[in-house]
Amino acid sequence: MEVDTIRVFAPATVANVVCGFDVLGFAVNEPGDEVVMRLKNRPGITISKITGDDGKLPYNPFKNTVSVSVKHYLDHIGRSDVGLDIELHKKMPIGSGLGSSSASTVAGLFAIKNLLGDTSDPSTLLPFVMKGEEMACGHGHADNVAPALMGGFVLIRSYQPLEVIRLPYPKDLFCAIVFPQVDVPTREARQIIRNKILLKDAVTQWGNIAGLISGLYTNDIELIGRSMEDVLIEPVRAMLIPDFYKLRDIAMKSGAVSFGISGSGPSVFAFAKDPETAKQINQKIQAHLTGIGINSYQYVSSINGEGPRVLD
Amino acid sequence: MEVDTIRVFAPATVANVVCGFDVLGFAVNEPGDEVVMRLKNRPGITISKITGDDGKLPYNPFKNTVSVSVKHYLDHIGRSDVGLDIELHKKMPIGSGLGSSSASTVAGLFAIKNLLGDTSDPSTLLPFVMKGEEMACGHGHADNVAPALMGGFVLIRSYQPLEVIRLPYPKDLFCAIVFPQVDVPTREARQIIRNKILLKDAVTQWGNIAGLISGLYTNDIELIGRSMEDVLIEPVRAMLIPDFYKLRDIAMKSGAVSFGISGSGPSVFAFAKDPETAKQINQKIQAHLTGIGINSYQYVSSINGEGPRVLD
Known part of the structure; x- marks a missing residue:
């Protein structure tokens, strides 16, 4: 058949x-x-x-x-x-x-x-x-x-x-995602990014991407975390996400390896070393968002291979 | 004693x-x-x-x-x-x-x-x-x-x-270096670089550095070669090196995996898959430099671990 x-x-x-x-x-x-x-x-x-x-x-x-x-x-x-x-x-x-x-x-x-x-x-x-x-x-x-x-x-x-x-990527890397229900259309999120950037910021960025790739190949979760810093795009897009830096603070204090914006936002994500930590990160982020009157969805997942x- | x-x-x-x-x-x-x-x-x-x-x-x-x-x-x-x-x-x-x-x-x-x-x-x-x-x-x-x-x-x-x-790096990667005897002080070579760059060029650059790091971890010499392109610094510094693009052409046609400026120049270097190819690359580059009246030194070496x- x-x-x-x-x-x-x-x-x-x-x-x-x-x-x-x-x-x-x-x-x-x-x-x-x-x-x-x-x-x-x-x-x-x-x-x-x-x-x-x-x-x-x-x-x-x-x-x-x-x-x-x-x-x-x-x-x-x-x-x-x-x-x-x-x-x-x-x-x-x-x-x-x-x-x-x-x-x-x-x-x-x-x-x-x-x-x-x-x-x-x-x-x-x-x-x-x-x-x-x-x-x-x-x-x-x-x-x-x-x-x-x-x-x-x-x-x-x-x-x-x-x-x-x-x-490659560490098998024990878990992803916590929270989608705050605010509107950030992709097209507009791209438009607020500057076309010209400082060379020194670009150097910082490519040192970090090189570090992240190294961390992925060597299963070095701490290196992955240290490398996930964005001096170029995040400072601009963070403005579109309510309390972004507060949310990061909450995630990092709850045991996140790293925290940032997913794509052009407004979803944010964190890496964690186990699903329990990922869940706790999401709960605390959602609680904060609720406190400022914003509904959200949350997901915890391993990487889909x-x-x-x-x-x- | x-x-x-x-x-x-x-x-x-x-x-x-x-x-x-x-x-x-x-x-x-x-x-x-x-x-x-x-x-x-x-x-x-x-x-x-x-x-x-x-x-x-x-x-x-x-x-x-x-x-x-x-x-x-x-x-x-x-x-x-x-x-x-x-x-x-x-x-x-x-x-x-x-x-x-x-x-x-x-x-x-x-x-x-x-x-x-x-x-x-x-x-x-x-x-x-x-x-x-x-x-x-x-x-x-x-x-x-x-x-x-x-x-x-x-x-x-x-x-x-x-x-x-x-x-890490492939053990069968050889480096051909030619130093053309022209004066390019480091300080001046840095000063001609623009402080501001286009974001789109930076994206190209960090795609390439990520590719190069991947190639180093996977021993993929072809990927290393493809990734070694510089859309930001080389176009500016190339002006300080006599016949730079001609030299690159000579190197690539002689079997180089990649070719570029060493540091702030004026030395140029190529990667090759064996020492014989590296030697030939250097000979041809030196012959061209001699033809335009420039003396040079050359070195062939594996990577010093x-x-x-x-x-x-």
Whole structure:
């Protein structure tokens, strides 16, 4: 019996990872998005259901990033004849800085790849997910896309040509994420960043990214923590996040290895050496946010080494 | 019989390593400087001989970086009573971009440390060599100092506080160095660099340094080569080196893995996968320089994993 329906999960991602603006990202096990895809008898792509998006995402298949990416892929492999229906189940907030659009797009592309029996490495889908991100965010930055697709911790060594490198990471590194429910659109979060920076700050930054990469290769969690400082982007974006420095203080005092902004925010994340510490960090951060009248979601997860996966 | 005379070699170094301005450096086996140090019966430091410096370096022990650093060290350990005489034998050109002053200072400090039977790790001498460099170059940048002292390939993760990380490197990586005899003083070479840079160029640069670090940990020489691109400093400093881009072209066509400026120049260096290729690269670069009327020195070396050593 040929499979004609598939359900796929793709993970949320933390991009930038504090000192790796635009070049580092990792995937988490929770949250993530789900896509249900059904092959149909006649050509054309439809979207029959979207849940969890508060009505924000378009059903028009020419405007939804998932369907646009899938169509781009089908055209590329010469299978424009394929007809299919998409259900998109958002299991994470939109505009959270957790790679929400990447997760949906990766889920869609991984679904069609599997439905068509394409056994090539998922990383071959990278250009198609990038296309979707360009549409969603106005730029095709791979630091959310690549970890969502390939899992684990990844480095975008180069954008032209695109070169993605899988990095090792300590297995006992846990990620605490809190999403404060305030609005920070990606486009605007990018616009407030200065185009020109001081060379001396850049030197500090690349010393740190080099330290972080070393720490990942040597399983040195303390070095990873010391290296996760951002003198360039964080001081600007921190303004968009309520009580950011207070939240950092709370996280570090609760045992965090490091703390920073996930992607363009407003989600913040911390690394911790065990899930209990990660949970405590989140509880204290949420309590502080509640105290200043801000609702939040929280997630605790290890790093997702797998990327998207077929469910059921 | 107590040892009261010692002869020490300390290696030349290649700082910056193309994409790691101010934070990366490695030591080579050739060239390097030698210091002969002799304990004396009465306090005070004298310099009795300097060779190979074309009369450029001061005999005044309060002005020579070697004696100043040694005195600083003796004061620090409470041994201002120690008297000694220094011979400095420069075996590499001054102002070459090969860490000439670092090599001399490291040799001097390693000599006194050994003479006094101090068995601590050589890296403990770092602050004292930094002091010497501050005097010689007007800044205490550790990217020459640390590899000269510790050997191998090092990362200055942070300057405040100073944190130096030893990096692994492929054992079959050979370094071809050519020093064209033109004058590029370190101080001036720093001054022509812009204080402000474009964020997008910095992103390119930290993608590359992250790629280089990954390549060093994974023994991936091709990745090391691809990552060694500098969009920030090299385009400015290249102007100080005759036919720089032509030299790069010659090196790459002769089988170099990568090519760039050593430190602040004018020395250039290439990585190669075997010593024969390294020699050929140097021959062709020297032939081109000769053709445009410029004399040069050349060195072929593996990476020096040891740092300074006692001779005889």
